[in-house]
Amino acid sequence: MARKKIALVGAGNIGGELAMLAAKRELGDVVLLDIPAKEGVAKGKALDIMQAGALDGFDAKVTGTSDYKQIKGADVVIVTAGIPRKPGMSRDDLLSINLGIMRSVAQNIKKNAPKALVIVISNPLDAMVYEMKKVTGFPRERVLGMAGALDSARFQCFIAEAAGVSVKAVNTLVLGGHGDTMVPCLSYCTVGGIPVTQLLDKRTLSSIIKRTRFGGGEIVELMGTSAYYAPAAGAISMAESYLKDQKRVIACAAYLEGEYGYKGIYLGVPVKIGAKGLEEVVQVKLSADEKKMLKSSANAVKELIKAGAKL
Numbered sequence: 536m537a538r539k540k541i542a543l544v545g546a547g548n549i550g551g552e553l554a555m556l557a558a559k560r561e562l563g564d565v566v567l568l569d570i571p572a573k574e575g576v577a578k579g580k581a582l583d584i585m586q587a588g589a590l591d592g593f594d595a596k597v598t599g600t601s602d603y604k605q606i607k608g609a610d611v612v613i614v615t616a617g618i619p620r621k622p623g624m625s626r627d628d629l630l631s632i633n634l635g636i637m638r639s640v641a642q643n644i645k646k647n648a649p650k651a652l653v654i655v656i657s658n659p660l661d662a663m664v665y666e667m668k669k670v671t672g673f674p675r676e677r678v679l680g681m682a683g684a685l686d687s688a689r690f691q692c693f694i695a696e697a698a699g700v701s702v703k704a705v706n707t708l709v710l711g712g713h714g715d716t717m718v719p720c721l722s723y724c725t726v727g728g729i730p731v732t733q734l735l736d737k738r739t740l741s742s743i744i745k746r747t748r749f750g751g752g753e754i755v756e757l758m759g760t761s762a763y764y765a766p767a768a769g770a771i772s773m774a775e776s777y778l779k780d781q782k783r784v785i786a787c788a789a790y791l792e793g794e795y796g797y798k799g800i801y802l803g804v805p806v807k808i809g810a811k812g813l814e815e816v817v818q819v820k821l822s823a824d825e826k827k828m829l830k831s832s833a834n835a836v837k838e839l840i841k842a843g844a845k846l
């Protein structure tokens with residue numbers, strides 16, 4: 536059986552880490568694509584990873600290119616093309632620059648990888664993934680945005696630290712847009728199956744929620760650019776669930792068709808990801824408070840899409 540093919544559009548910080556993870560887990564052969572001016576970087580990272588494979592013993596062919604023909608027949612395309620946030624910049628400030636990039640990337644994916652599952656990471660995420668779906672015309676099953684996996688992981692980390700337990704014992708769910716309006720759902724947060732509200736006090740939990748909301752910003756302030764290890768790990772978990780038909784339930788940005796009361800927008804919700812891509816938007820009961828937060832998150836996403844439509 537031929538190996539699966541994973542195309543990565545954008546060979547920057549996240550793109551490089553995506554390539555490393557995909558190769559290390561032997562998910563398939565990897566094509567790292569960037570603009571012609573960065574073709575050397577794409578090729579260099581590809582070679583570096585191949586050589587790491589010789590040491591680590593993984594079989595995957597990794598190549599770098601700026602030619603979209605090389606992504607032909609890709610099973611999965613993960614998009615990080617764009618510019619990342621600089622200190623003081625909000626994700627929304629990125630809108631106009633990254634929207635133009637997304638439109639051209641989407642056209643190239645439509646032409647060269649019409650059967651692929653597309654996972655968008657570029658920010659502002661909810662607007663970028665919306666544009667990807669619009670331009671490619673792919674069904675919602677095959678266009679997802681990576682955000683909830685990352686936001687849930689951040690929430691998970693902070694809870695594990697506060698509770699003094701292994702991160703593996705913690706389960707979390709973060710809904711809503713990938714921005715400061717995200718909705719960390721305490722009602723679905725457990726430590727070894729025990730509701731977190733029974734283990735941590737209200738003050739600790741509310742400071743964890745605050746930190747999760749600004750989890751991206753915290754890293755931008757520290758590093759001068761946005762995070763890349765955890766975002767890459769988030770997208771790889773989605774790609775793996777698709778390629779191996781694992782049917783994991785992962786929070787991600789999905790195009791809603793009435794679920795949770797919303798239609799025609801991308802919003803972070805729990806999604807069962809399997810061989811068909813999005814197989815189900817899992818609908819969970821939300822408290823009145825969570826519904827209110829989800830609404831303001833959806834409104835922020837709608838504003839972003841409206842602003843994008845004018846550009």
Ligand code: APR
Nearest residue numbers: 545546547548549569570615616617618619620656657658
């Ligand atoms: N086609 C392909 N690649 C492109 C294009 C394009 N049209 N335009 C820009 N790129 C490339 C850049 O040359 C760069 O190598 O996208 C890459 C982005 O990499 P980084 O600048 O290192 O950014 P990164 O940290 O990987 O984040 C990428 O994901 O989380 C978001 O906010 C983040 O929008 C940003 C994106």
